[in-house]
Amino acid sequence: MSFPMKRVATTEEDSPGKRWGGSSIVLEVQVYNTDTNTGETAEVPAESVPSSGGVSQDEIKLLLGHTCKVDLEAKYLRLQRLEQSSSICVNAGMRRSDGLSRLNGRRYCIPTEVVLMHKAAGGPELVGKSAAVNLLDWYDVDDVIVLVMERPILSGNLLRYMNENLDLRDESKAKIIMKQLLEAAIDLQKKGVFHRDLKPENILIELSPAVPRVRIIDFGSGCIFNNNRYYYLPGTHTHAPPEFLKRGEYTPGPITVWQLGVLVFEMLDTSRRFSTQGFLKKEIQIKMELSYECQDLLRRCLASKPQDRATLKQLQQHPWLNPTTSTIFDYYFF
Structure with a gap:
């Protein structure tokens, strides 16, 4: 059936x-x-x-x-x-x-x-x-x-929230959302759930008196989590990681980190949507107006080789999200 x-x-x-x-x-x-x-x-x-x-x-x-x-x-x-x-x-x-x-x-x-x-x-x-x-x-x-x-009350998808609340001049709101996305991704992995299509349209921002709260929706492209290679990618192919475009394969951890990097990229550059092909051809680039820490996090998420990307746990300790850990990271820029 x-x-x-x-x-x-x-x-x-x-x-x-x-x-x-x-x-x-x-x-x-x-x-x-x-x-x-x-x-x-x-x-x-x-x-x-x-x-x-x-x-x-x-x-x-x-x-x-x-x-x-x-x-x-x-x-x-x-x-x-x-x-x-x-x-x-x-x-x-x-x-x-x-x-x-x-x-x-x-x-x-x-x-x-x-x-x-x-x-x-x-x-x-x-x-x-x-x-x-x-x-x-x-x-x-x-x-x-x-x-x-x-359906959370007083909420809208991240795409709308980005257009109304986020820009290059204020990284603090993007940090709040990214921290929650990382926690959610790690929690889903522990529970054996592989979402596979984390994008602004599949993330709700629940507005509360304190801080915006992230809610994950639309598990229709998901599957049971394992560490095997996957060869079929439902969902948004414009955000597909380079390894899928080149070899038609991917693994859960690296593709999730890639998708989170795409989300941060779009949160801080709302003028256009991300495209993997455009990024690889350098038609789309990380904005130099961003802080050094933010640029570094984006590069660690959007590395073309999956083995060069940070893990979810490593991203949680990144100095952009945790300034006190800056001494244990070596910044690198391409």
């Missing part, structure tokens, strides 16, 4: 008076059409799906999903359209009610994105606790897969 990767999505806002995990929520529903590009599922034996031992019915329901279209329409009401592109449509909406689900001893085909989101953020009872957005529910109805997800 497989599901194509073309997505149409709706978002659902919690109705007045409803609460999930002690705070009001916004849900997002993603619908996968089955007429294009085959996607992935994970076949899970029933015995490997927790059924007792302190595991809640909510967690069981989350993993197994539902197949009743009537239940879906009874629980969620679609409202006004918020966003649309060639492959995704986002609508506001409202949750009406909840349902229950039980195991029956069968083997289950679970969409990979469901597995990844559960590994990354946990169940509905943990809404808002991790950088990854939470999956609240999902349905397999007719010829579509519907994912019901948390």
